[in-house]
Amino acid sequence: MTRRCTAAFLFALAIAAGAFAQNVEEEGGASQARTQAGKGYTAALVMDMNSRRILFEDNIHTPFPTASMAKMMTLLIVMEEIRDGRLQWDTAVTVSPRAANMGGSQVYLRAGSVWPVKNLVIATMVHSANDAAQALAERVAGSSEAFADLMNDRAQQLGLKNSRFVDPHGLPPDTPGGPQNVMSAHDLAVLGIELMKHPFMRQLAVIAEMPFRNGTLERIYNPNRLVNPSRPEYYADATGIKTGYSAPAGYCITASAKRGDIHLVAVVMGAATSRGPQSSFGIASRLMNRVFLEHRVVTVVKKGTPVGQVTVANGRAKTVQALAGTDVKAMVERGSEKNVKVSFSGGAVNAPVRQGQAVGTVVVQQGHEIVARIPAVASSAVSQQSWWRKFWPF
DSSP states (O other): OOOOOOOOOBOOOOSSHHHHHHHHHHHHHHHHHHHHTTSSOSEEEEEETTTOOEEEEESTTSOEEOGGGGHHHHHHHHHHHHHTTSSOTTOEEEOOHHHHTOOSSOOOOOTTOEEEHHHHHHHHHHHOOHHHHHHHHHHHHSSHHHHHHHHHHHHHHTTOTTOBOSOSSOOOOSSTTOOOOEEOHHHHHHHHHHHTTSHHHHHHHTOOEEEEEETTEEEEEOSOGGGOTTSTTOOTTEEEEEEEEETTTEEEEEEEEEETTEEEEEEEEEESBSBSTTBHHHHHHHHHHHHHHHEEEEEEEOTTOEEEEEEEETBSSSEEEEEESSOEEEEEETTOGGGEEEEEEOOOEESOBOTTOEEEEEEEEETTEEEEEEEEEESSOBOBOOGGGGTOOO
């Protein structure tokens, strides 16, 4: 049964009272700029996390300031450093004076204090701590500037064409008009999907609050209220990922949610307010709800179903049957399931052919849109024809 979620949409950006006062003051400028633009946001997108099929889009390739959503790239690089053995969870990180004085959302790291990588990752992902992100970047690359080069290199590898990074945290520039991190809604969605491939990131993304002792600080809080059951904007299907706010960026979120077999990522950039239906939370919830309600996942073809014949060159058999390599599941609009078409594409293959060898592709289309692709495999082995058969076929 489809669950319907309602939201009152309140965005809490401040953990400390001083930060709250600063953000309230900054909100006016961001809100006014976007009201004048005639929209409640600058860009919005919903994407299927499995197929990366775009299900809703509005201005999704224009780069805008990311605010703290840039930390997704910081965390991705750190997770890949750990995966590749260049960094350990218990690696000691000494906090520099620069990191200790980052400001904004922070866990109040003291200059000269030493923290394990894992604690700093938790602080960055759950609390969006700028000081922790800076400390991690310095540990990996030596400086935030050198780390930004790594961020830009990784963005290029991921095909993020409308992204530019200058720091690991996303704070606004010290001087108006200065360089800052920018990404498009499409790039943010792809980055969020990549980050959520790491199990520890998925675990942290749904934590609303947790203990984190550092002097007088005893707990940290996730600014993503979609994952907090105690908040009116709680979205029961939410699985993450990262929020952001600054005066240049407005209120932003890269959200994810799973309902049944559908797993979505939604990006809202430049929302005008932290409260009400036009908040980043409210917009993201509505967009994802609409996709959940209007779509369903169907099994179009089961694994092992014959899908076509493939010509075999120089084989003892002239053809081999092609089978669906896996179940073919597709997210389709409700009521239009009969419009789904399955086709097989594959050219000739050379013998010998192994059983289970990829011999083509099964393509699922709804109208003119391709909604799924999976490999087709050979149903049986085909050995190579003996050379003399070419001259004496009998």
